[in-house]
Amino acid sequence: MFEIEGLFIKFxxxxxxxxxxxxxxxxxxxxxxxxxxxxxxxxxxxxTFLLLRGMSLTSDxxxxxxxxxxVVAFMVLTQLLGQEPDLSSPWLIIGAAAAGxxxxxxxxxxxxxxxxxxxxxxxxxxxLMFAIAVILVSRFVQDVHMDEDAVMxxxxxxxxxxxxxxxxxxxxxxxxxxxxxxxxxxxxCTNCRELGIGPRDEGAVFSExxxxxxxxxxxxxxxxxxxxxxxxLIFWPKSITVMTLITLLTLAFVLVFFKELxxxxxxxALAAALGFRPGVLHYALMVTISLxxxxxxxxxxxxxxxxxxxxxxxxxxxxxxNLSRMLVISSLIGAAGAYFGxxxxxxxxxxxxxxxxxxxxxxxxxxxxxxxxxxxxxxxSMVLMMFLFFFAAWVLSPKYGLLSTWLRRQNQEKNFDIxxxxxxxxxxxxxxxxxEELAVGTLYHHFRWPxxxxxxxxxxxxxxxxxxxxxxxxxxxxxxxxxVEVFRETQLARETVIQ
Amino acid sequence: xxxxxxxxxxxxxxxxxxxxDLTVAYNGKPAIWDVDLxxxxxxxxxxxxxxxxxxxxxxxxxxxxxxxAAGTVRFFGLPYEKARSFVGYVPQRGSVDWDFPxxxxxxxxxxxxxxxxxxxxPGGKEHxxxxxxxxxxxxxxxxxxxxxQLSGGQQQRTFLARALVQDAQIxxxxxxxxxxxxxxxxxIIAIMRELRxxxxxxxxxxxxxxxxxxYFDWVTLLNVEVVASGPVETTFTSEKLRQTYxxxxxxxxxxxxxKTAEAG
Numbered sequence: 001m002f003e004i005e006g007l008f009i010k011f012x013x014x015x016x017x018x019x020x021x022x023x024x025x026x027x028x029x030x031x032x033x034x035x036x037x038x039x040x041x042x043x044x045x046x047x048t049f050l051l052l053r054g055m056s057l058t059s060d061x062x063x064x065x066x067x068x069x070x071v072v073a074f075m076v077l078t079q080l081l082g083q084e085p086d087l088s089s090p091w092l093i094i095g096a097a098a099a100g101x102x103x104x105x106x107x108x109x110x111x112x113x114x115x116x117x118x119x120x121x122x123x124x125x126x127x128l129m130f131a132i133a134v135i136l137v138s139r140f141v142q143d144v145h146m147d148e149d150a151v152m153x154x155x156x157x158x159x160x161x162x163x164x165x166x167x168x169x170x171x172x173x174x175x176x177x178x179x180x181x182x183x184x185x186x187x188x189c190t191n192c193r194e195l196g197i198g199p200r201d202e203g204a205v206f207s208e209x210x211x212x213x214x215x216x217x218x219x220x221x222x223x224x225x226x227x228x229x230x231x232x233l234i235f236w237p238k239s240i241t242v243m244t245l246i247t248l249l250t251l252a253f254v255l256v257f258f259k260e261l262x263x264x265x266x267x268x269a270l271a272a273a274l275g276f277r278p279g280v281l282h283y284a285l286m287v288t289i290s291l292x293x294x295x296x297x298x299x300x301x302x303x304x305x306x307x308x309x310x311x312x313x314x315x316x317x318x319x320x321x322n323l324s325r326m327l328v329i330s331s332l333i334g335a336a337g338a339y340f341g342x343x344x345x346x347x348x349x350x351x352x353x354x355x356x357x358x359x360x361x362x363x364x365x366x367x368x369x370x371x372x373x374x375x376x377x378x379x380x381s382m383v384l385m386m387f388l389f390f391f392a393a394w395v396l397s398p399k400y401g402l403l404s405t406w407l408r409r410q411n412q413e414k415n416f417d418i419x420x421x422x423x424x425x426x427x428x429x430x431x432x433x434x435x436e437e438l439a440v441g442t443l444y445h446h447f448r449w450p451x452x453x454x455x456x457x458x459x460x461x462x463x464x465x466x467x468x469x470x471x472x473x474x475x476x477x478x479x480x481x482x483x484v485e486v487f488r489e490t491q492l493a494r495e496t497v498i499q
Numbered sequence: 500x501x502x503x504x505x506x507x508x509x510x511x512x513x514x515x516x517x518x519x520d521l522t523v524a525y526n527g528k529p530a531i532w533d534v535d536l537x538x539x540x541x542x543x544x545x546x547x548x549x550x551x552x553x554x555x556x557x558x559x560x561x562x563x564x565x566x567x568a569a570g571t572v573r574f575f576g577l578p579y580e581k582a583r584s585f586v587g588y589v590p591q592r593g594s595v596d597w598d599f600p601x602x603x604x605x606x607x608x609x610x611x612x613x614x615x616x617x618x619x620x621p622g623g624k625e626h627x628x629x630x631x632x633x634x635x636x637x638x639x640x641x642x643x644x645x646x647x648q649l650s651g652g653q654q655q656r657t658f659l660a661r662a663l664v665q666d667a668q669i670x671x672x673x674x675x676x677x678x679x680x681x682x683x684x685x686x687i688i689a690i691m692r693e694l695r696x697x698x699x700x701x702x703x704x705x706x707x708x709x710x711x712x713x714y715f716d717w718v719t720l721l722n723v724e725v726v727a728s729g730p731v732e733t734t735f736t737s738e739k740l741r742q743t744y745x746x747x748x749x750x751x752x753x754x755x756x757x758k759t760a761e762a763g
Contacts, residue, residue, distance in 0.1 A: 052599060114526060259620055263609050267595045270661075273562045273588040274613035275580075321645040323600050 001090070002164060005241050009166055009234050018168070018232050031160035031237050033342050036382050038243040039296040040308050040334030042250035044316075046289050047309035048327050051317060052265050056310045057119070061107070061126035062100040062286070063293040063305035068133035069099025070294065075140060093242070093294050100290025101283060103129060154301035157345075157378045159239045167218040169232035174221040178210045182226060186211050239299060246295040253288050254327065257281065262323055300379035307383040308334060315390040318397045333389045341382025347374035419487050420447065421457060425467065425476050426484045438473045513576035515540040515669050515700035516561070521570030523553070523560045530556040532723045534570070538702065540668075543695045545705040545714070545731075548721035549744050554704045555591070557721065558671045562588055574669055584613060587667030589658050591674050597647050603657050604629050604642040610661035632660040636690065652683030659690060669700040676705065688714050711735055 012021055024030050043059075050056055073095025077083045085092055103126055111121040176182055188209045189199045197204060216224060218231040254261065264271040264278035271278040289309070296305045316330035340350055347355040355374035362368050395402050424446060428437040437446060444454035458474065461467045466480035476484070518536040522529060531553035538544055546554050559565045561572045563579050574582035587610075607629040608621045615621060633639045636656040641649065649657065655675055662670055672691075676684050691701050695716075702719075705711065711718060711731060718735050720726040720743040727739045 052596070054596075256618055259612060259615070260617065262601070263612055266599045266601065266606075267590065267609065269559075269564055269590045269594060270588060270609065272564050273583075273586070275583050276612070276617075317600065321600050321602070321647075326600050 005236050028160045032156045033339050035159050035239050035243050035299050036338030037335045038247045040338045041331045042247040042292045043308035044312040044330035044334035045254045048313040048330055051313045059309035060306040061103050061122050062290050063302045065099045065103040065126050065129040066096035066294045068129045069096035071133050071136045096294035097287050097290040101286050104286045154299045154379045156299040160237050163235040163237050165219040166234045167231045170229045171218045171231050174216040174226045176213045183210050184212050243295045246291050304379050304383050311386040311390050315393040318393045318400050337386030338382050341385040345376050345378040345381035422484045440472055517573045519571050522568045523556050524568045534725050540700050541698050542717040543715050544702045544717040545711050546719045552722045555673050585668040587662040587665040587670040589662045589672040592654050603644050606657055607660045610664040628664050632663040636660045652679040655679050672703045674704050
């Protein structure tokens, strides 16, 4: 990981100075937005396929069970190998991916028994694994830094503080030994604690101890004032590296296997018949999802991850009929949700207005005594923002949105009534019963409509020049005839007959 | 380009499909039992049998979509792994989600994925082939339609076009006539006949006993085991039908019995 970070940094230094990079990354907002955006993009890409496979809740299951993989890998590394891994350790990530796959395998094994339905099988498998993980954490991993808050909503807001320091120039590591000129000494009691006596008591033995001896990394050496020239240092948040790699991997997976993923999602039987091994692709998808879930675990916890997988694709599904576009749109919605979600957590709604101002207004108007500064969970605000975008798509989508569907139906109904009148005239014009069927005064009888409504429609048809009245009988103009013929052709068409 | 092997080692043309001792079981219960079947090249075959007779299972097991308990299946003398490029498959229409975000032409192009292999994407040439297949089934005007806007018959024709682009030697079609109107049924059978006339072998899971004699030249009567298989004239008899359908006499079957009785 450290070497890969080095590569990222060298690349970025071509465009920015070290000061610019450090200032940028030290802002909690920038780091949180980058990490949130990366989670949202990779989640949206994979979630698109989950949604289309009818497996949305699998992402929720996996985001919980990765905890088991993390804990087991953590225990193996600390107890057996004596290491001290953190959440960006590749071994923990591999453990988590294995747990994600195990969830899917266990679910399918329970389902295949034929005794339990698929959704229930998922509901059996993942709480089991999550429960084991919780017990392991509470019993055996006492000192691990993992509180309920972290599991619930993550710590994306402090991701900027957990950094690796990279030194690129003037990198002088300093080692101070008791012989060094910088060594500082102090007299310390060597047997006080042992004997339970104070330094002033009788029998206390003193010796000279070096108080600043040890090894200093370039960053520590500079801070301790041991260096004359400032080293070129970059403080790089660890989470960004992990999430960037996972996002690149996800992107590569979806781009390279786009055709195969599409086919095996749409028609697994044909995919298998053509030799594309939908089973292998299925597990590759699950592994990638597990990787994203573990990358997201530290940042947004295990509960809200599902939102990053499902909300953006659900919105994109309403907006487009094309899979490639669905992938792009859902990524954009996810990234926008992460960006504006951070703002929302800090009290700004899409940059349009401040929540603080609203709270102040409410206090003034109703004397509610609400706290007037708005500062809320970043991950939850990101989810809220994504849902807002979904809601907008749901209501406003030009093709399938609630609003356009409603408008279209209104329009159709109105049009339909007009077509009914036109068709009635069309059918009876020039027949023997013309006088009886088409008399202006009694036309409404034939439709069982109120006389006033019918009269209004006739007026409208007259003004649109679709009908005319002669001798008290309504007749079609040539425009009216054409309207009827077009309607018959487009709306009464049977299936195209093929030769 | 793929081509089926013209001759086997002993110099004879192998049958298009040879199934030996094929058994498939679901949870210990046989779905098809010890099936032996030989289908010669260039015939239009109906697979007929009551519900639960294992018709779809037979096709799926032949194409290795479900595990076999026992038995071998050979296509022109070759196992499926080597025959894949000249075997075409039309699954049941209801087996896919027609709300999937994709277009008609895109679905048809999927039939070419097998020839493209892993990773390679379809291009202009594939688009042309798919358009030609759509013209054959009369859906060229629907190429860019979202698939959810198709009627049942149009969906079935889309699947048929997808099989046509595979340019296979032997086709397996699982209930292509399910819930389509008479016009579409005629259109589909016309395309199947054309395939047959071009020397292809076509196996169709079929339900309507009344049209067997009119549409097909070969028939396989299946009820877990193969009851009979051969040319329609000699195999599609009332006695064999009674054996296949047992006591469950449908009105179609009675019709058939009556007809044969009248003829005899």
